Amino acid sequence: MALLEVKNLGIAFGGLKAVDNFNIAIEKGELYGLIGPNGAGKTTVFNLLTGVYQPDTGTMELDGTDLVGKAPADICRCGIARTFQNIRLFKKLSVRDNVKVALHNDVEYSLLASIFRLPSYFSREKAMNEKSREILEVFGLEKYENAYAANLPYGKQRELEIARALATEPKLLLLDEPAAGMNPNETAELMETIKLIRDKFDITILLIEHDMKLVAGICERLTVLNFGTELASGETSAVLNDPKVITAYLGE
Amino acid sequence: MKNVIEQLINGLSTGSIYALIALGYTMVYGIARMINFAHGDIIMVGAYALYVGVSLMNLPIAAAILLSIIVCAVLGITVEKVAYKPLRKAPPLAVLITAIGVSFLLQNLALLIFKATPIPFQSVIQVPSVSIGGITISGVTIVTLVMTLISMVILTLFINQTRAGSAMRAVSEDKGAAELMGINVNRTISQTFAIGSVLAAIAGILYICQYQSLRPTLGALPGIKAFVAAVLGGIGNVPGAMLGGIVLGLIESIAKAYISTELSDAIVFGVLVVVLLVRPSGLLGKLKNEKV
Amino acid sequence: MKVDKKIIVRVLAIVLSYALITFLLRMGLLNRQYTALLIPIGVNIMLAVSLNLVTGFLGELSLGHAGFMSIGAYAGALFSLHVEMPALPSILLAMVIGGVTAAVFGFLIGVPVLRLRGDYLAIVTLAFGEIIKSVLNALSFTNGARGLSKIPLNANYEHYTIVFIAVVITVLVIANVVDSRHGRAVCSVRDNYIAAESVGIHVSRFKILAFVIGAFFAGVAGAIYAHNVGIIKPTTFDYNQSIEILVIVVLGGMGSIKGSIIAAIILTALPEVLRGADDMRMLLYSIALIAMILINQSGFKEKLLERFHSGKKQKAGE
Structure with missing residues (x-):
């Protein structure tokens, strides 16, 4: 069975169907891309998957656990982070x-442990510090450890967001336009990092992206959304060469 | 039965003052997305300006009323320019605290100038009371109802029929888009504050004609209650503010008469809490979700 | 285990300030007016630090802090008035009762309003403050508008040690909570509640936590206040009182516990130092409040710093 199974997902805002009859099945360990023109409903799908919006129709299951209503x-x-x-x-x-x-x-300890500074506070805090450092090192962020997040350069902020999501130990990681605002060099670096974290943390990744080079470079399968419905899906190279997809992107 | 009708008329009269004040809250919120906490104190300034005009400067009543309205309009615009405009990009918490600061500043300035002892004030409205079928309606009440009605009709015409009014509607819909369409957003915000303050001045004048006593804090409680009225009607919604004001006035008047005078404030604020919990968008409002 | 530097500094600060107060009092170096300020300073530190937890760390404006204070004051005072007991256990119990009652109300109010944010939440806390005031005004066992009087003065300056300990506990508990996984969760709600939810933080739970802890210490402070002054009325704890606490928090710096303590000391002592300018006090507060926000939030500071830095660079280039 697939790690993420979504069937017939739909939501409407004021009568307008933002997402309609959306289906996706992502296998464990896959790197899956969700693409589509602006306003196609990609981020809405993420918001549905993470419970920010509740769907009007459909089912969503992660590893057999029902996600609807959570x-x-x-x-x-x-096990979903974004x-x-x-x-x-x-x-x-x-x-x-x-x-x-x-x-x-x-890494838990009780409120009393933090108020009275019980031994568990110190040991767990230490464990947290080590764990966070480990994750930050993946992105080379450990040297900024004590800086305010707001003071990081833009690209580093995007990476910190990924690091933060990884810290929740997700089974499935959702990345919403991770390369937005990055220059080609940074994007290339990011592609390597994404592949690396997939292998290192043994997770599954679903990403939304506009940068076709990045999508073609790392995604194994794709789904293309247009006007809230699926336009095409399948192997990356096949989907990207589909005439329907090309029309949707470039117009008639 | 007679008693009930009298209470309802009382409620209508208080409610229309709340409605006038609530309009200021709602318009400013619709356009600047902020609660202008100092709005209630503009009422107080309007009341004192009338007092200065009538009792200290011996102006004719019409001139004193005009003075009060002008003072409030200028004050409203100044407050916006000095205290709120620099904070357009600041977090809402900062704007709210500044607004509280302005409210406090106005109250304490009034305290310093006019002292804390209430100043008695003779109503400037000399309209005889009317009796219909044994029910007496005081002149002040009649004038209040008529003035509120006129103000609301003018405001509705202004918002719907004039260029400035449609600019206001555009800015409240989408500030960025309005700017791209060539609307001067800053001027529109200033105009909104001016109109809100003029309505507050009218409310202030009607208020002291009813209560006939001036205190530096006189605007605080009606201000907060009018805010409740604005929320009740759906904040940002102009007809909602009118409806909310009237409904709140009626609730308060009935609570005072039939439940308990001491608890009437608690009931009014209880209404706010219930509305926000059950229908946060108010009676006529639309709810906007934050975009993720 | 190596001893933390922070702990040494804290212990030193506590011991030294207690020694200083004791020295000043024993040597008779404080006149009556200054002695009378000791307890109000402690009360204001407790109020400011507890409000800072809600406003500075959780990022929600509470305009009803005086309401929680009044609940604590009434609950504590009613206890002392009805239960005969030696002074020490009596005041301790009154403080605990005041704090717990206020915390219970904080919870009851927090649960329904936690769905709200920002402006609306601020207004609802204001509304609750006013509701508490008018209910206290209407109830008979709180003696209505006349309030409670002849409350035993078990927390006046002669009992400053108890109050000092209460202040220290308040500050330490809040500082410890803030610097823990619970405190980080509270701050994450302030900085971005949507992101906080996305990493598994139950936002409402931490809103309530902050509210309840804040209300508890406001309640304890209220009980101390009641047993220092001896008379309380519903109007003692009005909206202005809430604003005064807010002024202390904003001037001390939102999210800075040290700042709240220093601001509480200065702003409580100031009126006494500037005798005769009492009319001006609230006026100055309001101007300070506006100025503080305008300087910090309007980009004015950034511009100033920029000009300063570019000036320095130019000089260096010459």
């Missing part, structure tokens, strides 16, 4: 603390 925080605990198109970091927290927030449910 709150965003619970979906995260089920990044955002418009970066959403905890700006006034340090880079390290951004990751440590994401470790909240993983």
Whole structure:
């Protein structure tokens, strides 16, 4: 069975169908791309998968667990983590603390332990610091550990967002336009990083992207959305050469 | 039965003052996406300006009313320019705190100039009361209802029929797009503050004609209640503010008469809490979700 | 385990400030007016630090902090008035009762309003403050508008040690919570609640946590206030009181516990130092409040810094 199974997913805003009859099945370990013109409903799909919106129709299952009706925080605990198109970091927290927030449910101690500074506080905090450092090192962010997240350069902020999502130990990672605003060099570097984290953390990745080079370079399969419905899906090279897809992107 | 009708008329009269104030809140919120906490204190300034005009400068009543309206309009524009405009890009919390600061500043300036002791004030409205079928309606109440009605008709015409009005609607719909269409957003915001303040001045004048006493804090409570009215009607929604004001006035008047005078404020604020929890968009409002 | 530098500094600060207060009092170096300021300073530190948890760290404006204070004050005072006990256990219990009652109300209010944010939440807290005031005004066992009087003065300056300990506990507990996984979660809600949810933080849970802890210490502060002054009325705890606490938090710096403490000391002592300017006090507060936000948030500071830096560079280039 696929890791993520979505069937007949749909949502309408004020009568307008933003996503309609959307189906996707992503296998464990896959690097899957979701592409489509602006306003095709890609981010809405992410918002549905992460519980930000509740779907009007359809089913979503991660590893056999039903996701419909769950709150965003619970979906995260089920094993889906995401990044955002418009970066959403905890700006006034340090880079390290951004990751440590994401470790909240993983390394636990009680409120009493933090009030009275019990031994468990010190040992768990230490574990958190080590763990966050490990994740930051993947992105070469450890040297910024104590800087405010808001003060990082743009590209590093995008990477920190990915690092933060990884810290929740997801089964499935959703990346919303990870290369947006990056120059070609940074994009190339990012492609390597994405492949690397897929292998290193043994996770499955679904990404939204406009940069066709990145998509063609790393995604194994694609789904193309247009006007909220699926236009094509399948092997990357086949989809990208589909005349329907080319028309949707370039117009008649 | 007679009593009930009298209470309802009282409620209508208080409610129409709330409605006038609520319009200012709602218009400013619709356009600048902020709660102008100082709005209630503009009422107070309007009331004191009338007092200065009538009692200290011995102006004719019409001139004193005009003075009060002009003072409030200028004050509204100034407050916006000095305290809110620099914060257009600041987080909402910062704007809210500044607005509270402005409210406090106005109250304490009034306290410094006019002192804390309430100043008695003779109503400037000399309209005889009317009796219909044994129910007496005071002159002040009649004038309040008529003035509110006129103000609302003019405001509705202004918003729907004039260029400036349609600019306002455009800015409240989408600031960025309005700017691209060549609308001067800053001027539109200034105009909104001016109109809101003029309505507050009218409310202030009607308010002290009813209560006949001036205190530096006189605007605070009606201000907050009018805000409740704006939320009740759906903040950002002009007809909603009118409806919300009237409904709140009626609720308050009935609560005072039949439940408890001491608890009437608690009931009014309880309405706010219930509305926000059950229907946060208010009676006529639309709810906007944050875009993710 | 190596001892943290932070802990040494904290212990030193606590011991030194206690020694200083004791020295000043024992040597009779404080006149009556200044002695009378000691407890209000402690009360304001507790109020400011607890409000800072809600406003500075959680990022929600609470305009009803005086409401929680009044609940604590009434609950504590009613206890002392009805239960005969030696002073020390009596005040301790009154403080705990005040804090717990306020915390219960904080929870009851927090649960329904946690769905709201920003402007709306601020207004609802204001509304609750006013509701509490008018209910206290209407109830008979709180003696209505006349309020409670002849409350035993178990927390006046003679009992400054108890108050000092209460202040220290408040500051330490809040500082410790802020610097923990719970505190980070609270801050993440402030910085971006959508992102916080996406990494598994139950936003409402931490809103309530911050509200309840804030309300608890406001309640304890209220109980101390009642047992220092001896008389409380519903109007003592009005909207202005809430704003005064907010002024302390904003001037001290939102999210800075140290700042709140320093601002509480200065702003409580200031009126006494500037005798006669009492009329001006609130006026100055409001101007300071506006100026503080305008300087910090309008980009004015950035511009100034930029000019300063570019000036330096030019000089270096010469």
